Amino acid sequence: MKKLGLKKVAVMAAAAFTVLGVATSASADTQSDLDAVKAKIAETEKKVSEGQVALSKLESQEAKTSQEIATLKKNIAARSEQLADQARAAQLNDAGSMLEFVANSDSVTEAVSRTVTVATVVRANNQTLADQKADKEKLAQKQTDLQAAAEKQKKQNKELAQARADLAVQKTDLEAKKASEDEAKAKAEAAKKAAEEAAKQVATAKSTDDAEKAANQAEAAAASVSSSSNNGNNNSNNQVASQTTSQASSQASSTSAAPAASSVNSSSVLAMADSLTKMHIPYVWGGTSLSGFDCSGLTQYVYGHFGKSLARTAAAQAAQTTRIPVSQAQPGDLLFWGEGGGVYHVAIYVGGGSYIHAPTEGQFVKYGSISGWAPSFAGRL
Incomplete structure (x- = not known):
């Protein structure tokens, strides 16, 4: 034996x-x-x-x-x-x-x-x-x-x-x-x-x-x-x-059933979004290129690089996602401000209560904080 x-x-x-x-x-x-x-x-x-x-x-x-x-x-x-x-x-x-x-x-x-x-x-x-x-x-x-x-x-x-x-x-x-x-x-x-x-x-x-x-x-x-x-x-x-994004997990709901995982590669999305914050790209109304972005132009540009086609406006992009509470948002999800057809702003959630967005005229693509300006809800692609 x-x-x-x-x-x-x-x-x-x-x-x-x-x-x-x-x-x-x-x-x-x-x-x-x-x-x-x-x-x-x-x-x-x-x-x-x-x-x-x-x-x-x-x-x-x-x-x-x-x-x-x-x-x-x-x-x-x-x-x-x-x-x-x-x-x-x-x-x-x-x-x-x-x-x-x-x-x-x-x-x-x-x-x-x-x-x-x-x-x-x-x-x-x-x-x-x-x-x-x-x-x-x-x-x-x-x-x-x-x-x-x-x-x-x-x-x-x-x-x-x-x-x-x-x-x-x-x-x-x-x-x-x-x-x-x-x-x-x-x-x-x-x-x-x-x-x-x-x-x-x-x-x-x-x-x-x-x-x-x-x-x-x-x-x-x-x-x-x-x-x-x-x-x-x-x-x-x-x-x-x-x-x-280890901090993001601490914000997820411990009692609710977790929504389906995102269909995009969040690490790649976050890497590109982060690189754009270092390029001093100005906010431009209707902008969809490195010369200038508005909020939905930025998200459309980033996700488009990874095979995810997003609509042109924040409200239309919100309709493409599965709505979830902000507390359940994970890195790579989208954050929205406003309700229904009145959605007026969108950002990319990076975890730890932070997001990347194109804020408004006179500013550049940059990081923002949920504690500083809280979104209405999150959306998962």
Whole structure:
């Protein structure tokens, strides 16, 4: 019987070693992918920072050029008026035109001198005026070029911001996968240790029953790790949501039956929503892009990235959800203000009594608190 027990333990240990090897390999691959995404995020954030600095410089140069153009316009107007004054003064006490001014000279030398003086003054002023107009044209072209460069930079910054948001989602998904694989690895290591311990017990067992009991314990441990390995990935999203929003569970009702689970990946939704709060995106009425969001435009944008098509208004979005009390809201659910067709605001619940929303004009996409502005009800997709 000892030989049979040892054989059974050997099989179970082999199974545990196999699962452990698979779990270790998968975890290593996921960690490699996660490290690569983190490197891309760091690189993208650097580019975002550089892009913001570049845009600030362009806007500063544009403002400076506009001021220079305004100054030149004033100078040109003043110079034009000065030319007119000089032309009038050249008539010399109503003596007539500049021709008369020259003709009334007392000598040929004086006439020549007056002619040179008039010509010099007129030529100098005309040249100054021409130079100012040329400078104005150059500055106008410079301003046009700066405006074009600024618009290009804004577009690049928007693309970088989108890339950063997408990478944040990838990072969250990989972290969820890694957490699941790490748990499977830990269980496999525990099963391996249990199998090794069972082998020792079988070898030293004093009776057939003791040997059989030890072998059965090893078999149960191996079966447990096999089962956890198969189910690990299915639980990863719920694990991450629980880890990142542990405070939310304390708010759930302990007496009511829990509503159906959300049909969206809450961890990915929260990762993207959080990234948008760091991008200084302004509230824009009717806005549905990174250039600006209103409340329902924000939720439509975020959930749309994960295959969930939401209506355009807060009231219509409320009609798409299963209504639940705010106390039962879980991360990834929607929060609504108002009732029925009078729903006027929507936000994304992140847990711990906090939510992310596009508040109102003059503000950016940001976090809010239920204690500061309480919603009327929650909705689950």
